Amino acid sequence: MHGNIHMGEKVVAITGGAQGIGRGIAYAFAEAGYSVSIADTAADAGDEAVAHIGKIGRRAIYEHVDVSRTDDVHRWIARTVRDLGAPDVLVNNAGINANKPFLELSVEDFDRVQGVNVRGTFLCSQAVARELVKAKRGGAIINIASTRAFMSEADTEAYTASKGGIVALTHGMAISLGGYGIRVNAVSPGWIETSDWQYSGRAKDPHHSDADNAQHPVGRVGVPDDIAKACLFLANDASFMTGQNIIIDGGMSVKMIYV
Numbered sequence: 137m138h139g140n141i142h143m144g145e146k147v148v149a150i151t152g153g154a155q156g157i158g159r160g161i162a163y164a165f166a167e168a169g170y171s172v173s174i175a176d177t178a179a180d181a182g183d184e185a186v187a188h189i190g191k192i193g194r195r196a197i198y199e200h201v202d203v204s205r206t207d208d209v210h211r212w213i214a215r216t217v218r219d220l221g222a223p224d225v226l227v228n229n230a231g232i233n234a235n236k237p238f239l240e241l242s243v244e245d246f247d248r249v250q251g252v253n254v255r256g257t258f259l260c261s262q263a264v265a266r267e268l269v270k271a272k273r274g275g276a277i278i279n280i281a282s283t284r285a286f287m288s289e290a291d292t293e294a295y296t297a298s299k300g301g302i303v304a305l306t307h308g309m310a311i312s313l314g315g316y317g318i319r320v321n322a323v324s325p326g327w328i329e330t331s332d333w334q335y336s337g338r339a340k341d342p343h344h345s346d347a348d349n350a351q352h353p354v355g356r357v358g359v360p361d362d363i364a365k366a367c368l369f370l371a372n373d374a375s376f377m378t379g380q381n382i383i384i385d386g387g388m389s390v391k392m393i394y395v
């Protein structure tokens with residue numbers, strides 16, 4: 137049915153879903169009744185996430201995928217369709233950065249970041265949209281951008297360019313896919329603490345200073361669930377929203393600084 141998520145067992149496909157914010161999103165969708173397909177490059181973490189979702193009582197699969205590679209992405213979406221069904225929701229979450237001094241940033245580093253963050257978002261979105269169009273169903277695509285699409289620290293150009301690209305890709309795809317009942321929105325996290333959401337073998341205790349917390353108007357650093365809640369809203373309760381970007385940063389980016 138165009139414009140709506142179809143009834144029955146719903147499927148979410150999440151890139152970078154093995155750990156970090158993506159793992160938080162995967163668990164939240166599983167808790168909400170979705171089957172989950174995870175694409176990631178961290179197999180140990182992916183297996184752990186799949187086992188956890190099994191305990192929640194939902195179906196889950198892990199596929200070893202570099203989202204910048206066309207063949208990997210097509211293999212992942214074909215397996216997802218075969219094993220779980222065409223994804224009702226795609227969350228483009230996988231992302232990398234390259235924090236190098238601008239004057240020393242190589243073209244290879246720059247391209248690698250665009251390849252994972254921007255090309256990966258394009259490839260996965262196109263593959264899922266083709267399946268939904270084939271199945272004559274609507275759906276929702278959610279792109280994880282960043283407040284860094286709009287503001288910067290020094291020496292983060294590869295990452296900020298990629299996140300700006302993701303925000304623009306979001307409104308572009310929203311227009312191109314609107315007629316097929318596919319809504320496309322972005323979520324831009326601020327500072328999200330992911331230590332508790334890494335592979336258990338690598339997890340470490342998070343520590344935030346009073347200053348870290350105080351620079352957020354809400355008084356704390358974020359957690360993956362803050363982002364997952366927005367993704368669930370965009371997937372399930374936002375049928376009149378497309379092409380938008382929701383900033384979730386505890387108010388950090390609207391705080392005026394005089395020093």
Ligand SMILES: NC(=O)c1ccc[n+]([C@@H]2O[C@H](COP(=O)([O-])OP(=O)(O)OC[C@H]3O[C@@H](n4cnc5c(N)ncnc54)[C@H](O)[C@@H]3O)[C@@H](O)[C@H]2O)c1
Pocket residue numbers: 151152153154155156157158175176177178181201202203204229230231232252280281282283324325326327328329330
């Ligand atoms: N944590 C934050 O404060 C923050 C803030 C703003 C935006 N974000 C964005 O949120 C998303 C998730 O960030 P995170 O902090 O959870 O990162 P993370 O590094 O903890 O997790 C990212 C996951 O993506 C996987 N991944 C990396 N490259 C991949 C590739 N080429 N193909 C498939 N999977 C790949 C990693 O293995 C990992 O499991 C990213 O897009 C990031 O830019 C994070």
